Amino acid sequence: MGNTIEHLNKTFDSRVRLGIMSTLMVNEEINFNTLKELVGVTDGNLASHLKALEDIQYIKVKKGFIGRKTNTNYMITKAGEKAFKIHVDALEKMIRGMN
């Protein structure tokens, strides 16, 4: 089982990051406010987790405008998708393995 635990990604220890990645897996792109509603955290908290995920290139940011208001959209990257899948697989394996 030791190997499986190593596959668990430390980045996803946080519920907020796990939530962000889960929603981005099933949506092409999501804007900041929708993400905030879904994850249910404050602006600052969400922004810092998004920044962390962006820094390790698990997600990418697309800034645009709706009228004069800025509209920031987030998308998952290939690397992010891969890392997330490995993490979920590891979780599943650990659950099955222990039963």
Add this chain to the structure above:
Amino acid sequence: MDVQSRNLAELRHIKNMMERSSRFISLSGFSGISAGICALIGAWLAVQSIAVYVHEKTITADQLVAKLVLIAGSIFIAALICAFIFTYIRTRKQGIPMWSATTYRMLANLSIPLIAGGFFVLRLIVLKEYQLVAPACLIFYGLALTSVAKYTLGEIRYLGYFELLLGIVNLWIPGYSIIFWSIGFGVLHIIYGYIMWWKYERA
């Protein structure tokens, strides 16, 4: 919490977030039940009007058609309002926003076949092809439901299949349109709504 239950909780969280962000899951069973009741009331009003036309001959055929269109339009609006209210209440309870990307996606996918069907039915009425009106309503509605199933509770697909089946059978048994229509829009909605309530909302 031990590792096992923590991992399970994580997986549930992932699944929950995926569902919440991609499907509109607050569609209330009561929305279905109320829409079904509206449809049955509408069907009863229609039968009354048809009876007046057949037995008393106090209205012309064109007046009857106008009256039936008016009844259909009113119950459609009434059903929409009821469906909206119950679903709105449910979103409050679940703490999910009523208007989000998932809501728009669901409504867009529902409206495309319905609007196309609306024009088709309108043209059928103008051409006086009355026997095709109920089958067309059922078929287009069935298509709308099967197409929306990806964006809300998936079970709605089965309601769609039954509507399609009824519509297709009705094409070959044209004299019984009101019965097919009442089963499709009345009875099936009530059964579907009840099952959804039983499955997801019964606290």
